[in-house]
Amino acid sequence: MVRVEHLNQTFLRTKKLPHIWCPGCGNGIVTAALVRAVERAGFAQRDVVIVSGIGCSSRAAGYLNFNTLHATHGRALAFATGLKLSQPQLKIFVIMGDGDCSAIGGNHFIHAARRNIDLNAVIINNYIYGMTGGQHSPLTPAGRKSTTAPAGTLERPFELLELARGAGATFGARGSAAQPRQLEQLIVQGARHKGFAVIEALSPCPTYYGRKNRQGGPVEMLRALKDSSVSVEGASGLDPAELSEKLVTGVIYVKDAPEYTEQYYRSTGKEPG
Ligand SMILES: Cc1ncc(C[n+]2csc(CCOP(=O)(O)OP(=O)(O)O)c2C)c(N)n1
Ligand code: SF4
Numbered sequence: 001m002v003r004v005e006h007l008n009q010t011f012l013r014t015k016k017l018p019h020i021w022c023p024g025c026g027n028g029i030v031t032a033a034l035v036r037a038v039e040r041a042g043f044a045q046r047d048v049v050i051v052s053g054i055g056c057s058s059r060a061a062g063y064l065n066f067n068t069l070h071a072t073h074g075r076a077l078a079f080a081t082g083l084k085l086s087q088p089q090l091k092i093f094v095i096m097g098d099g100d101c102s103a104i105g106g107n108h109f110i111h112a113a114r115r116n117i118d119l120n121a122v123i124i125n126n127y128i129y130g131m132t133g134g135q136h137s138p139l140t141p142a143g144r145k146s147t148t149a150p151a152g153t154l155e156r157p158f159e160l161l162e163l164a165r166g167a168g169a170t171f172g173a174r175g176s177a178a179q180p181r182q183l184e185q186l187i188v189q190g191a192r193h194k195g196f197a198v199i200e201a202l203s204p205c206p207t208y209y210g211r212k213n214r215q216g217g218p219v220e221m222l223r224a225l226k227d228s229s230v231s232v233e234g235a236s237g238l239d240p241a242e243l244s245e246k247l248v249t250g251v252i253y254v255k256d257a258p259e260y261t262e263q264y265y266r267s268t269g270k271e272p273g
Helices: 003-011 027-041 057-063 076-086 097-105 108-117 160-167 180-192 206-212 218-228 260-268
Strands: 049-054 069-070 090-095 120-125 171-176 197-202 229-231 246-255
Touching: 003 027, 003 246, 027 090, 027 120, 027 160, 027 180, 027 206, 049 057, 049 076, 057 069, 057 090, 057 171, 069 076, 076 090, 076 108, 076 260, 090 097, 090 180, 097 108, 097 120, 097 160, 120 180, 120 218, 160 171, 160 197, 160 246, 180 197, 218 229
Parallel strands: 049 069, 049 090, 090 120, 120 197, 171 197, 229 246
Antiparallel strands: 171 246
């Protein structure tokens, strides 16, 4: 069987298809990169859990044939924290949209980072609330239009990876739907890291973000993402003005720090299970 058929038959709940995503949405590309990453990392299917919140991107959990938990909006990390603490052997991937993670879920996000709990947060950042009709999120670039900011948002966005780093996350990486093989590799690296790993996956939402900001269709949006991306290595040769126009992709930081679940069991003397 060719690999793609094997991946589809093994890791997709084909009975749940067709999916709800619009033509040209990047969610499917990111989801496929996640599936390939899990396979490549060699994790047993029964040990993998996909936790998600609410949003177009969070629907991925329903289509994936792992243990899955489709939680409430903004609370995916809280559910995942409880799960990891009770069953530390699990490999948990937490899929969130930019709104889910950084607006309603922002508090859970910074505290998961502060604890350095061994979860893999995959944030599908399309710069907008897709599911509810195109409101701006805390990651929407300043000046960009949304349903709730028809003249352009005045707010400056969070720099998500720096927010996480400041709060204590020990792995931060950025990739995009325009370079899915690199994204797959970044998810593998995050999953092998012991501690809170944040993988920001930039992804087109042609239906709302693209349309409201006149970015063209899916092909143009993917091409623009690719053209504006530069690797960490490539970025080191750019001056600040050039860099300000670019999206730096790759592993942005990685460091060692005590992991919460291990500390919990060591300090309490309890055994999991
Ligand atoms: C407590 C609560 N508040 C609000 C909503 C409505 N809601 C559903 S999804 C969503 C935003 C989704 O945007 P994002 O997280 O960026 O994901 P996307 O749909 O773009 O993938 C909102 C506000 C909800 N379901 N629950
Ligand atoms: S509204 Fe946007 S994020 Fe949601 S499925 Fe459509 S293209 Fe994707």
